[in-house]
Amino acid sequence: MTDKVLDDISHRRYNPLNGSWLLVSPHRTKRPWQGQQEAPALNKLPEYDPQCYLCPGNKRAQGDSNPQYKNTFAFVNDYSAVKEEQQEYHPEKNSNGEDDIASLLLQAQPAIGRCYVLTFSAKHDTTLADMSASEIVPVIETWTRIYASHLSSSHPLQAAAQRALSEIPPNPDGEVEPPKKELQLRYMQIFENKGAAMGCSNPHPHCQIWTTSTLPEEPGKELVQMTKYHREHKGRHLLEDYVKVEMAKNERVVWQNDAFLVVCPWWAVWPFEVLVIAKRHVRALVELTPEERLQFAEAVQEVTRRYDNLFETNFPYSSGIHQAPLDCTEEEAEMSWFHMHFYPPLLRSATVRKFLVGYELMAEPQRDITPEQAAARLRDCGGKLYRKSLQ
Amino acid sequence: MTDKVLDDISHRRYNPLNGSWLLVSPHRTKRPWQGQQEAPALNKLPEYDPQCYLCPGNKRAQGDSNPQYKNTFAFVNDYSAVKEEQQEYHPEKNSNGEDDIASLLLQAQPAIGRCYVLTFSAKHDTTLADMSASEIVPVIETWTRIYASHLSSSHPLQAAAQRALSEIPPNPDGEVEPPKKELQLRYMQIFENKGAAMGCSNPHPHCQIWTTSTLPEEPGKELVQMTKYHREHKGRHLLEDYVKVEMAKNERVVWQNDAFLVVCPWWAVWPFEVLVIAKRHVRALVELTPEERLQFAEAVQEVTRRYDNLFETNFPYSSGIHQAPLDCTEEEAEMSWFHMHFYPPLLRSATVRKFLVGYELMAEPQRDITPEQAAARLRDCGGKLYRKSLQ
Ligand SMILES: O=P(O)(O)O[C@H]1O[C@H](CO)[C@@H](O)[C@H](O)[C@H]1O
Ligand SMILES: O=P(O)(O)O[C@H]1O[C@H](CO)[C@@H](O)[C@H](O)[C@H]1O
Numbered sequence: 001m002t003d004k005v006l007d008d009i010s011h012r013r014y015n016p017l018n019g020s021w022l023l024v025s026p027h028r029t030k031r032p033w034q035g036q037q038e039a040p041a042l043n044k045l046p047e048y049d050p051q052c053y054l055c056p057g058n059k060r061a062q063g064d065s066n067p068q069y070k071n072t073f074a075f076v077n078d079y080s081a082v083k084e085e086q087q088e089y090h091p092e093k094n095s096n097g098e099d100d101i102a103s104l105l106l107q108a109q110p111a112i113g114r115c116y117v118l119t120f121s122a123k124h125d126t127t128l129a130d131m132s133a134s135e136i137v138p139v140i141e142t143w144t145r146i147y148a149s150h151l152s153s154s155h156p157l158q159a160a161a162q163r164a165l166s167e168i169p170p171n172p173d174g175e176v177e178p179p180k181k182e183l184q185l186r187y188m189q190i191f192e193n194k195g196a197a198m199g200c201s202n203p204h205p206h207c208q209i210w211t212t213s214t215l216p217e218e219p220g221k222e223l224v225q226m227t228k229y230h231r232e233h234k235g236r237h238l239l240e241d242y243v244k245v246e247m248a249k250n251e252r253v254v255w256q257n258d259a260f261l262v263v264c265p266w267w268a269v270w271p272f273e274v275l276v277i278a279k280r281h282v283r284a285l286v287e288l289t290p291e292e293r294l295q296f297a298e299a300v301q302e303v304t305r306r307y308d309n310l311f312e313t314n315f316p317y318s319s320g321i322h323q324a325p326l327d328c329t330e331e332e333a334e335m336s337w338f339h340m341h342f343y344p345p346l347l348r349s350a351t352v353r354k355f356l357v358g359y360e361l362m363a364e365p366q367r368d369i370t371p372e373q374a375a376a377r378l379r380d381c382g383g384k385l386y387r388k389s390l391q
Numbered sequence: 392m393t394d395k396v397l398d399d400i401s402h403r404r405y406n407p408l409n410g411s412w413l414l415v416s417p418h419r420t421k422r423p424w425q426g427q428q429e430a431p432a433l434n435k436l437p438e439y440d441p442q443c444y445l446c447p448g449n450k451r452a453q454g455d456s457n458p459q460y461k462n463t464f465a466f467v468n469d470y471s472a473v474k475e476e477q478q479e480y481h482p483e484k485n486s487n488g489e490d491d492i493a494s495l496l497l498q499a500q501p502a503i504g505r506c507y508v509l510t511f512s513a514k515h516d517t518t519l520a521d522m523s524a525s526e527i528v529p530v531i532e533t534w535t536r537i538y539a540s541h542l543s544s545s546h547p548l549q550a551a552a553q554r555a556l557s558e559i560p561p562n563p564d565g566e567v568e569p570p571k572k573e574l575q576l577r578y579m580q581i582f583e584n585k586g587a588a589m590g591c592s593n594p595h596p597h598c599q600i601w602t603t604s605t606l607p608e609e610p611g612k613e614l615v616q617m618t619k620y621h622r623e624h625k626g627r628h629l630l631e632d633y634v635k636v637e638m639a640k641n642e643r644v645v646w647q648n649d650a651f652l653v654v655c656p657w658w659a660v661w662p663f664e665v666l667v668i669a670k671r672h673v674r675a676l677v678e679l680t681p682e683e684r685l686q687f688a689e690a691v692q693e694v695t696r697r698y699d700n701l702f703e704t705n706f707p708y709s710s711g712i713h714q715a716p717l718d719c720t721e722e723e724a725e726m727s728w729f730h731m732h733f734y735p736p737l738l739r740s741a742t743v744r745k746f747l748v749g750y751e752l753m754a755e756p757q758r759d760i761t762p763e764q765a766a767a768r769l770r771d772c773g774g775k776l777y778r779k780s781l782q
Contacts, residue, residue: 199746
């Protein structure tokens with residue numbers, strides 16, 4: 001059992017997955033709040049919105065039209081953060097002393113890639129929390145096909161990718177083409193920003209998929225930490241051990257099925273942060289069996305429904321999947337362990353959020369309620385989606 | 392000159408001060424924005440607000456009353472994130488295998504300390520941008536006295552601290568007492584959250600000062616990076632060299648005086664992020680001369696006034712000072728280089744902010760306009776505070 005003392009005292013916790021510490025101040029939730037309140041999400045949206053650039057059949061910003069898709073629909077982001085083609089960049093190098101310092105302190109590297117938008121449903125007014133696990137399966141299948149089609153040809157998971165592609169029928173509403181062969185991308189970040197508080201500009205349920213020629217910081221740090229742990233601990237995996245510890249302690253577990261564990265991690269920064277971890281060694285989406293895809297859909301459904309039930313609101317969050325890079329060595333694939341992060345800002349109610357600002361940005365992340373308290377609250381709010389009982 | 396290509400292409404830049412990369416996508420500001428808009432700060436506040444717990448003479452949340460202070464006033468935060476006294480915590484250690492994994496993956500350490508609130512002015516309706524440099528000097532003097540009085544007795548900067556304490560008269564409205572001798576704190580983080588968008592719950596101009604028994608992540612990372620640079624580059628300092636490079640290039644400089652350089656750093660994450668750097672090797676507040684304190688006040692005034700002028704609004708930001716730890720070795724003091732960060736969220740206008748969400752949290756920070764473009768805009772909006780011209 002977690003030392004009960006930690007419920008009352010300020011302390012730091014260590015995040016072994018990214019190698020950094022955070023500050024926990026459990027008594028702080030008692031302070032009054034006179035700051036910004038979020039506008040509660042009213043959620044009275046139409047099932048089809050003629051102005052929405054994600055609804056079936058509608059025109060998008062740059063003139064393309066969406067097909068009359070049924071489940072999911074993916075397309076190249078009209079305002080991608082990275083592009084496949086751009087001017088070349090070769091940093092100037094000079095041999096005089098002054099400029100050497102400059103090239104040391106002003107380092108840049110070009111970044112190319114492709115960004116996609118993927119809708120979860122044709123319905124403008126739905127969310128993952130409203131969808132059933134079997135309705136979420138097509139989303140996971142689309143993620144899997146997109147990931148598989150972007151893997152390098154010599155990727156250690158190619159066989160699994162081919163199996164997955166043969167198992168999952170292509171989307172009848174069209175599929176995204178991977179970039180041309182010469183452009184092998186390094187990493188695919190699947191993420192969702194949900195709710196205005198998390199910078200989402202369109203309520204139509206969707207995620208984004210950014211693929212880049214470089215390995216981004218966060219999955220890069222995790223890979224380093226997981227590799228280090230594996231070397232130092234007799235070939236055991238960090239998240240394998242972590243799943244074992246959390247299942248034995250049973251204090252931060254929110255929900256589980258055979259294939260996935262849902263926990264408020266020991267090192268959670270966001271108030272109701274959740275980590276969905278594969279129980280067996282799954283390196284990437286393509287290694288999930290059909291049954292595991294359904295179980296993953298169940299886990300996503302449980303997290304998002306509980307979030308909405310917690311404060312009876314359309315709960316904002318950012319979520320993202322970490323898995324093996326698109327192009328990687330045998331060792332990097334081996335060290336990868338499939339998991340999904342959920343970072344939600346709400347803290348006390350549907351309108352009072354936690355701000356990660358001054359101290360958090362300048363010094364270190366700080367949270368108020370403990371992850372154990374958060375897990376207990378999320379465990380207790382399963383059951384029917386609150387909106388459905390209201391209808 | 393910066394390669395002009397970087398104005399147009401997506402690229403990554405390296406932050407040598409904290410050792411991580413970020414993604415820059417200059418073309419992205421062109422996308423339309425349909426998301427959350429910030430409420431413009433109306434700034435029609437009274438000079439004295441009887442409800443404000445920071446105004447002179449008023450009662451605070453836990454019953455204490457503020458004195459009729461004239462300039463600044465500091466007190467222990469009624470809802471401190473860390474406290475001086477709390478129950479002891481000794482993590483349980485077990486020798487059986489299962490528990491060893493647990494103590495490895497569930498690491499915690501107690502955190503004690505003291506948190507202060509410091510008002511910048513007796514006037515409820517002012518901000519640093521409204522104050523003159525000489526009105527800001529008392530703020531810097533108070534920071535200096537508080538820092539000096541919390542230094543360890545054997546601190547390498549003790550002599551400078553004693554000189555500063557003798558130069559700066561004590562605040563006639565009272566001073567904070569350092570914690571008792573047995574409790575030597577390790578670090579003091581001075582920071583300001585300004586504006587509702589940055590989680591500030593009271594517009595009365597104030598900052599916070601959190602002192603802790605541990606060295607927080609961010610200043611810790613910077614110290615490691617600065618020390619490494621010093622070792623690898625013939626005893627030169629990272630920020631010393633950086634000041635030289637920026638002064639020579641003159642592309643990201645916003646403003647400067649003899650003692651301080653104000654730049655949008657090469658590696659800025661926030662749209663109009665600014666770094667104020669001491670030009671000579673100042674390790675901490677206590678090493679500033681009276682003339683340099685005035686010059687630092689000028690720099691803070693220039694940054695905050697330009698911010699407000701940029702979109703003619705009460706510009707939100709979080710800012711924070713990094714300097715030598717309160718308790719440190721000779722080497723750690725030597726490696727420290729006084730600087731101040733400003734992280735403002737606004738991007739396109741007084742109401743459209745940049746969200747650091749999904750990709751930024753899951754993968755790596757991403758920015759839209761380049762630091763060079765940001766610096767050019769900030770250079771161009773000096774002059775009188777826009778509100779004053781409107782009166
Ligand atoms: O202490 P305050 O102003 O109530 O709180 C504000 O600053 C703190 C330190 O950055 C944050 O932890 C809080 O989330 C924020 O709302
Ligand atoms: O791409 P969107 O949804 O327009 O933009 C949103 O997500 C991006 C990726 O996390 C962020 O960079 C933007 O700040 C945010 O508003």
